[in-house]
């Protein structure tokens with residue numbers, strides 16, 4: 014009887030050990046924490062910020078209102094919005110040292126690398142007193158959110174041997190970005206398209222860059238360090254880099270009638286089609302894609318580029334038929350940014366500019382209830398190897 018008990022407990026111990034060392038490849042399906050910011054419902058294809066449907070927010074609110082909602086857990090009153098928008102606009106300018114840094118970066122630096130470097134350098138312009146309370150963090154979050162579009166556009170102009178264009182405090186966040194890029198005020202439709210695209214990218218659960226920011230902040234490193242980490246993580250082609258590649262693909266295909274041949278051959282070669290598939294929305298469309306598709310339609314109509322809308326639609330339909338894969342946020346954002354004359358090299362920085370409210374809100378949430386994020390790894394390398402002294406080692 015006791016032997017039987019002993020055997021069971023050994024088995025249980027082995028099972029517990031197996032369970033403890035079970036590897037979740039890519040952390041797929043693993044819940045690592047709680048958030049009150051965005052609810053990503055992969056089963057039903059729904060996304061809410063602080064409980065409010067993003068489609069409704071995109072239709073009725075602005076990016077600034079969304080930032081406020083993420084940081085303060087309530088939509089602002091008209092007065093709060095006016096004060097907040099003015100405070101954000103006031104912080105857009107960069108210190109001369111940051112401009113100088115952007116000017117001396119080697120010309121081969123990708124805009125995402127320049128953005129990451131400038132954000133990291135911004136740490137040197139402030140004294141970190143170690144205060145991680147909400148009030149102190151919001152101050153930093155506001156400065157970072159305000160400055161990212163200025164850094165991105167200034168670097169773009171310096172790369173092209175042009176003067177940077179100072180921000181226009183009378184314009185909203187999205188419109189001001191387009192203004193600093195092109196030097197002319199965007200139309201109402203263009204401002205609205207940019208605003209909607211930014212709003213829809215503002216937060217998205219524990220995606221790779223947000224999770225990276227949370228890992229960094231869980232060490233109680235400052236917000237600048239966390240956002241530097243996030244920008245680096247976003248730069249990869251499987252994350253923020255997908256929007257640019259999606260546009261390159263659309264340009265390479267050229268027209269709707271060529272989509273079938275292109276996709277058949279790309280898929281036969283085992284290529285990943287950028288802007289499709291999602292870790293969480295596996296069998297449903299990314300909810301953001303519906304609003305973005307409608308926005309693309311309006312923009313294509315205004316710009317008389319219905320051919321681009323038809324091309325994007327043909328690719329989406331073919332991917333659904335051939336692979337049961339649906340557009341993610343990057344797919345329709347790409348032609349929207351293209352029509353807004355955002356250069357391809359700035360597509361991923363635009364993602365960063367849009368995601369910073371979410372990153373900073375997630376970092377504040379991490380600070381408020383912090384526990385060091387430190388997972389385990391199962392060691393699968395060699396064991397018990399003999400040590401060879403330096404003079405006896407052979408190549």
Ligand SMILES: CC(C)(COP(=O)(O)OP(=O)(O)OC[C@H]1O[C@@H](n2cnc3c(N)ncnc32)[C@H](O)[C@@H]1OP(=O)(O)O)[C@@H](O)C(=O)NCCC(=O)NCCS
Pocket residue numbers: 039250251252253255284285286287288289290291292293336338341342343
């Ligand atoms: C987002 C993404 C990384 C999610 O990956 P994931 O959850 O790890 O899914 P997997 O890599 O396990 O893919 C599952 C299957 O779908 C296929 N697949 C996934 N996305 C695909 C895509 N965009 N094009 C072609 N096939 C794709 C994979 O090849 C794999 O097929 P297999 O089982 O025959 O090998 C993936 O869909 C992708 O690479 N998409 C393109 C990049 C992109 O748009 N990123 C932006 C995300 S918001």
